[in-house]
Amino acid sequence: MTQNAILFIPDISGFTEFVHNTDIYHSRHIISELLELLIDTNSMGLELAEVEGDALFMYKLGDHLDLEVINQQIEQMYLAFHTHLKRYEFQRICNCGACSSAYNLSLKFIVHFGEIEFIQIKNSRKPYGSNVIIAHRLLKNEVPIDEYAIFTKDVISQTNITLTNSVSTAYDFGNITFSYTPLHDLKVKLPEVKPIPDDIPKHKLFDNTEIIQVPVLELYEVISNFDYRLLWVKGVNRLEYEKNKVNRSGLKHQCLINKKQIEQTTIKKDVDKNQLVYGESTKEIPFTKRVNMYFVLEDIGNGFTKLNIEVFADFKPFGILMKSLMKKNFQKSISENIKALILLIDSGFTTEQTNNQTS
Numbered sequence: 510m511t512q513n514a515i516l517f518i519p520d521i522s523g524f525t526e527f528v529h530n531t532d533i534y535h536s537r538h539i540i541s542e543l544l545e546l547l548i549d550t551n552s553m554g555l556e557l558a559e560v561e562g563d564a565l566f567m568y569k570l571g572d573h574l575d576l577e578v579i580n581q582q583i584e585q586m587y588l589a590f591h592t593h594l595k596r597y598e599f600q601r602i603c604n605c606g607a608c609s610s611a612y613n614l615s616l617k618f619i620v621h622f623g624e625i626e627f628i629q630i631k632n633s634r635k636p637y638g639s640n641v642i643i644a645h646r647l648l649k650n651e652v653p654i655d656e657y658a659i660f661t662k663d664v665i666s667q668t669n670i671t672l673t674n675s676v677s678t679a680y681d682f683g684n685i686t687f688s689y690t691p692l693h694d695l696k697v698k699l700p701e702v703k704p705i706p707d708d709i710p711k712h713k714l715f716d717n718t719e720i721i722q723v724p725v726l727e728l729y730e731v732i733s734n735f736d737y738r739l740l741w742v743k744g745v746n747r748l749e750y751e752k753n754k755v756n757r758s759g760l761k762h763q764c765l766i767n768k769k770q771i772e773q774t775t776i777k778k779d780v781d782k783n784q785l786v787y788g789e790s791t792k793e794i795p796f797t798k799r800v801n802m803y804f805v806l807e808d809i810g811n812g813f814t815k816l817n818i819e820v821f822a823d824f825k826p827f828g829i830l831m832k833s834l835m836k837k838n839f840q841k842s843i844s845e846n847i848k849a850l851i852l853l854i855d856s857g858f859t860t861e862q863t864n865n866q867t868s
Contacts, residue, residue, distance in 0.1 A: 510525075510626070511624040511625065511626050512570050512624065512626075513570070513571060513572045513622070513623065513624055513625075513626075513639070514568045514569060514570045514571065514622070514623070514625045514636065514660050515555075515568060515571065515574050515579070515620065515621075515622055515644075515664075516566075516568050516619070516620070516621040516623070516625070516636070516640060516641065516644040516657060517555055517567040517568065517569070517579075517618070517619070517620055518565065518566055518618065518619040518620075518624070518644055518645070518648065519547050519564065519567075519586055519616060519617075519618050519650055520563065520564040520565075520566050520616070520618070521540060521543055521544070521563040521564065521614055521616055521618065522563065522615050522616075522617070522655070523610075523613050523615050525561065526812075527729070528546055529684070529864070531817065534607075535561075535603060535607040535686060535755050536607035536859070536862055538753055538754055538755045539597075539614075539755055540563055541713045541753050541754075542593070542613070542754055542755070543590060543593065543594075544560060544563075544565060546589055546590065546593055546643065547565055547586050547589070547590065548610065549583070549588075549589075550585050550586045550589045550817070552581070552582055552585055553569065553578055553579070553581075553582045555567040555569050555582075556567065556568055556570075558635055558636050559635065563628075563650070564585070566636075566644075566713075568625070568636050573666070573667065574622055574667050575668075576664070576667075576668045577596055577751075579664075580658075580690075580859055583618050583692070584695055586616070586618075587616055587692055587695050587697055588665055588695060588699060589698060590614075591699055591779055591865050592699055592702065592794075593738055594611055594612050594614060594864065595612070595699060596702050596704045597610055597611045597612055597837065598702075599700055599702060599703070599724055600757045600758035600759055601755075601757050601758070602725075602730075602733060602756060602758060602775060602777050602787050602788075603725060603729065603730075603755065603756070603757075603785075604785055607755075608755060610707075610795070613772055615655040615656045616656055616690075617643075617652075617655070617656055617657050617658070617659070618657075618658040618663050619644050619647045619648060619658075619659050620658060620661070621643055621644040621661045621664060622640075622661065622663045622664045622665060622667055623633055623639075623640035623643070623663050624638065625637065625638045625640055625641060626638045627697045629719075629852075630667070631699075632802055632856070634858050635708060636667055640663075640788075642663075642682070643685060644788060645662070646680050646685065647685065650676070650678055651676060651678055651689075651760050651865055652676065654691055654693070655693075656691065656692040656693055657689045657690060657691050657692055658689065658690045658726070658801045659687050659688075659689045660685045660687060660688050660689070660690070661685065661686070662687060665688060671705050671745045671794045671811070674688050674689045674690070674691075675687070675688045676688070677848035689694070701776060709778060709801060709821050709822055710798075710800070710821040710822050710823040711821070711822075712821060712824065712829075713802075713819065713821050713825065714820040714821065714822050714832070714835055714836050714839050715802075715818065715819065715820035715822070715836065715840060715843060716817070716819050716820075716838040716843075717817070717818055717843070717847075718815060718816065718817045718818075719746055719815075719816045719818075719851075720809070720813055720814070720815055720816075721813065721814050721816055721850070721851060721854065722812060722813055722854070722855075723812065723813075723814055723849060723854045724808070724814065725806050725807065725808040725814040726749075726783065726785075727859065727860060728816065728854075729785050729787065729805060731807050731850070731853070731858075732761070732787055732796045732804050732806075732850075733756050733775075733787040733804075734756060734845045734860070735748055735756065735762060736752075737860070740848040740849075740853055740858070741846060741850040741853050742849070743763065743842070743845050743849060744767070745764050746767075746768075747765040748762060748763070748765075748805060749763040750762035750763070750764075755765070756775055757775060758775055758777050759774065759775065760774070760775045761773065761774050763773075769863075771791055771793045771794075772791065773791045773794075774790050774791070775787075775788070775789060775801075776788040776789060776790045776801060778803060780805055783807060784805055784806065785806045785807075786803055786804070786805050786806070787804045787806075788802060788803040788804070789801070789802050790800055790802075793844065794822075795826055795831075796825055796827075796828030796831045796835075797822045797823060797825060797828055797832075797835075798818065798822075798823040798825055799822065799823050800822045801820070801822075802818070802819070802820045803817075803819045803820075803821075804816060804817075805817040805818075805819070806819055816847075818843055818847070820839050826831070848865050
């Protein structure tokens with residue numbers, strides 16, 4: 510049985526020509542976050558038929574459509590998408606190609622209207638028919654800009670609105686006529702996203718440098734990616750964090766240490782242009798208001814990385830009396846962790862192997 514439906518496809522583009530495994534790994538997580546965000550911003554009751562790579566195929570059954578409601582849906586998704594990307598400019602901690610170029614991603618929409626059928630594949634019911642094909646063909650088109658919403662003549666014919674920028678394109682089954690609306694001007698509605706300020710506690714408890722024979726991006730990935738944390742950090746019984754998300758400033762995770770749950774937040778600070786920094790902060794260490802730990806990495810050539818580890822603390826009243834003991838404890842625990850980190854790398858471990866296993 511055929512039914513009328515709005516066919517709606519938000520499509521992300523902009524990730525191309527990644528040559529480093531870390532880029533591919535992080536780009537996959539970034540796209541996953543963005544697609545989840547688009548799904549969560551669905552306000553007009555669209556059904557999700559399929560996640561198709563960097564796009565969502567959505568539909569809504571009905572004999573009528575409201576172009577104003579569709580435009581509101583497009584605006585909501587577009588602003589949510591670009592607000593999220595804007596945060597990457599200030600909150601990202603990784604300098605791989607994926608994370609550093611995420612703000613270049615773009616978003617377009619295909620909106621079509623027509624009859625569809627459904628095909629049953631085991632427990633899954635999918636839209637099917639020529640109109641589904643038309644909507645997907647329009648992902649490849651001759652629109653001369655990066656961000657836009659396409660409305661086919663079948664959509665426009667259901668409304669009293671006349672759209673400009675009309676295009677007729679030949680496909681393998683015939684011509685499709687559509688109009689498109691540029692979306693770039695919507696960016697004036699984006700909320701302000703302020704950078705996270707540097708806020709370093711006053712008392713330095715630890716400062717040590719190691720030279721490690723591993724490329725800087727590889728070492729940075731091992732340190733900042735929670736998937737690898739239990740491989741080299743001693744004394745942590747369990748780690749709870751949001752999987753399938755790229756670690757960035759403000760992201761929280763939980764460590765279970767000696768049956769005590771400790772919440773930590775990812776942070777960063779200003780470093781030299783040739784350096785990378787990863788940091789974590791917690792307010793749950795006894796006698797302290799806050800403890801920040803920073804890993805500062807610098808490529809020194811020939812596959813070697815200089816790793817500087819710093820720990821700072823602000824103390825509660827009379828907590829300063831524990832400063833000397835805390836210095837000794839950090840010296841012991843961090844030294845053990847760095848030894849374990851070097852042994853892990855010397856064992857032949859690479860993030861590429863692990864990422865391939867989880868792909």
